Amino acid sequence: MVTSRARGRWAALLLAGLTPVVAELTLGNPPLRQAWLLLLWTPIYGAGTVLIRELVRRAGRGWPAVLLLGAAYGIVEEGLALQALTSPTLYGVAGWAPRLLGLNSAYTELNIPYHAVFSVALPILLVDLVLPDLRHRPYLGRTGLVVAGAVFVLGAGLLRWTTSFMDPGYQAPPAAVAAFVLAVAVLALLALRLTPRPAGPPAAPPLAVPAPPVVAGLAGVAAFGYLALLFPFGGARHPAFTEGGWVAVPMAAAALLAVAAGMLLRRWTAHGGWRDRHSLALAGGALVAHTAFGVIANGESTADRVSLAVLGLVMAGLLALLARRTR
Structure with a gap:
């Protein structure tokens, strides 16, 4: 044992x-x-x-x-x-x-x-x-x-x-x-x-917790959006294809996105209805979007992009197995 x-x-x-x-x-x-x-x-x-x-x-x-x-x-x-x-x-x-x-x-x-x-x-x-x-x-x-x-x-x-x-x-x-x-x-x-x-959940929850698929989708949007706003890709040399002082725009947008996501997540997790399946949806949505962005931004060749996409599918399968166990 x-x-x-x-x-x-x-x-x-x-x-x-x-x-x-x-x-x-x-x-x-x-x-x-x-x-x-x-x-x-x-x-x-x-x-x-x-x-x-x-x-x-x-x-x-x-x-x-x-x-x-x-x-x-x-x-x-x-x-x-x-x-x-x-x-x-x-x-x-x-x-x-x-x-x-x-x-x-x-x-x-x-x-x-x-x-x-x-x-x-x-x-x-x-x-x-x-x-x-x-x-x-x-x-x-x-x-x-x-x-x-x-x-x-x-x-x-x-x-x-x-x-x-x-x-x-x-x-x-x-x-x-x-x-x-x-x-x-x-x-x-x-x-x-x-x-x-x-601390334990409040007696009067401030906001209803959405279904796990909604949590996953919003987490994916936040993760992909933050990376896309700040990481140059597609041949760009500056964040979000900006030039000069305009780079402040995607930088400010990324900061606002992060703050908004953090505030929303804080309200959700303070609710007594937040469960492990919501936590897994949060992690899964962020990770899948993170890998999707990597396929777009980091692949130096078609082989690299395909192999990363396959890794993403394996990761999604493992997350699905964990979701079954969590339920």
Whole structure:
């Protein structure tokens, strides 16, 4: 018989392995022919998400804390490891939009929320749905927590080392590094000390919860819309095919879309009628739209697009099986 502690370790391994698949592979970055690159990314992605989940569960906090720490994770990866938030050359992202205070503005707006949702929150949500009896408790003991933290730090170092070959000679300015470290510390403090603890459903629900297919559809629209507004695709070099100062329009639209989606989701989840099938619909709609966007934006060849579409169909099938089990 498998002990509770052993099941927790297996759950942590599942979360660690699932995270880079959700965050990168199902977006077509890398394409399936280069899936071996996930081995380089799993230490920072997998250990980072496991570490976030452990800290949130130990602090007795909820999804706001997960999202805040997910944003902090994004700053660590993109600002300190990749240093893509400030690099004037890496990926060509400095040309997406005007740089603000040394930051690649559109890239920053795209990737910090992206990591909070797709690199952290959705993998945690999916594993919670697969293993519902473990969702409210930590997976690991103190030793496991320390190991996850150490692997995360080593993973960030590995990512920094590999990036030095893609962006040789660049080092983020000391002021930017200090600002990123301070931002991570502030987000961690807010997440673990100041966010509200999960509460029961209110006596008077503020808004009826729509059916799961509606939740899936709206989640898909929000995910696809956010990516399409900020990520140049179809030959464009700027978000949403804009030029010059007009790039502020899709950036503002993406921000409004994210805020509106967050407010609506907060009202829905505060309702006593929100169930696991709604959570799965939310995750499924966002993931399917995310992969659909990847087929459009990231496929370098027909073979890449077809293989990503096939991966999307496999993912949809697995989500359908989980939906049957959830019902």
